[in-house]
Amino acid sequence: MLTFKKEKAKKLNSNFGYMFETGFFGTRAPFFMDLVTLIVSLLPFLVAVAIYFAKDKRYKIHAYLQIAIFAFSVIVLFYFEYGVRVIGGFDTFMQNSGVSHNYAFIVLIFHIVISVITLIIWSTAIFAAKKLIMLKRHKNMGLITFTGVSLTSLTGIWVYFLMFIF
Numbered sequence: 001m002l003t004f005k006k007e008k009a010k011k012l013n014s015n016f017g018y019m020f021e022t023g024f025f026g027t028r029a030p031f032f033m034d035l036v037t038l039i040v041s042l043l044p045f046l047v048a049v050a051i052y053f054a055k056d057k058r059y060k061i062h063a064y065l066q067i068a069i070f071a072f073s074v075i076v077l078f079y080f081e082y083g084v085r086v087i088g089g090f091d092t093f094m095q096n097s098g099v100s101h102n103y104a105f106i107v108l109i110f111h112i113v114i115s116v117i118t119l120i121i122w123s124t125a126i127f128a129a130k131k132l133i134m135l136k137r138h139k140n141m142g143l144i145t146f147t148g149v150s151l152t153s154l155t156g157i158w159v160y161f162l163m164f165i166f
């Protein structure tokens with residue numbers, strides 16, 4: 001049983017080993033961090049495109065795009081969490097940073113608070129879309145979501161700089 005588990009862990013490691021090799025931005029970050037940061041920095045633009053379809057009254061495309069972007073983001077979040085857990089988390093990333101641990105930690109908490117609030121508002125904007133449209137609150141909720149996604153993106157890039165560039 002134990003050998004079986006070890007074999008499985010080995011196979012998993014060799015399948016996902018690429019995640020922990022040097023990334024493509026030429027910084028100290030591993031590959032998965034570069035990939036996730038790139039996707040997160042593009043998210044506000046993707047959401048803006050989806051909102052544009054609503055402005056253009058093409059509501060079906062607007063809805064499908066919003067659902068697709070949200071689902072994709074949740075998958076990316078799991079991929080990110082897996083990578084961070086395997087590597088050992090924030091403290092491991094901070095080992096080679098020239099920035100004070102406390103300062104980076106405060107920025108990280110700020111980023112986490114904004115991203116969790118955004119995730120809750122974003123899922124409400126999607127799962128309660130029909131109800132919010134009837135109440136004429138959907139547009140407002142959508143714009144708050146867009147602001148949240150943009151702030152999540154900016155604070156995420158900020159954390160990336162503190163851990164892997166400075």
Ligand code: HEM
Pocket residue numbers: 047051054055059062063064066067122125126127129130133136137138139140141142143145146
């Ligand atoms: C399945 C999910 C969704 C459906 C079915 C849907 C549907 C609609 C519909 C029918 C409208 C026009 C009616 C109105 O303005 O109240 C609209 C507008 C809008 N939606 Fe969504 N939506 C969805 C998700 C989202 C999400 C997640 C966001 C935010 C990121 C968003 C942002 C907006 C915005 C900002 C407008 C107003 C556009 C304008 O200026 O006219 N929507 N949506």
